[in-house]
Amino acid sequence: MIEVVINSEWCKGCGLCVHFCPKDCLSMGSEINAKGYSYPVFGNEEECNGCTACGKLCPDLAINIYRYKDI
Numbered sequence: 624m625i626e627v628v629i630n631s632e633w634c635k636g637c638g639l640c641v642h643f644c645p646k647d648c649l650s651m652g653s654e655i656n657a658k659g660y661s662y663p664v665f666g667n668e669e670e671c672n673g674c675t676a677c678g679k680l681c682p683d684l685a686i687n688i689y690r691y692k693d694i
């Protein structure tokens with residue numbers, strides 16, 4: 624199982640993660656953070672392959688990706 628966690632308060636709404644996700648798992652949401660930026664939401668969980676591109680690209684280190692082993 625893969626979980627993508629977005630720290631919305633660190634996000635500046637640049638959209639890089641949304642644009643470069645190869646599986647279209649991220650989209651900009653309608654909510655606004657305390658700094659006034661919209662931030663992405665993680666959807667399409669079935670398609671996420673855990674490539675970590677979103678986390679590596681985020682200039683504000685706002686995305687963490689976790690891969691859980693099935694037990």
Ligand code: SF4
Nearest residue numbers: 644671672674675677
């Ligand atoms: S880990 Fe890869 S596939 Fe999953 S949301 Fe991030 S960029 Fe997309």
Ligand code: SF4
Nearest residue numbers: 634635637638640681
């Ligand atoms: S790359 Fe980072 S700062 Fe830019 S929209 Fe995505 S989470 Fe926000």
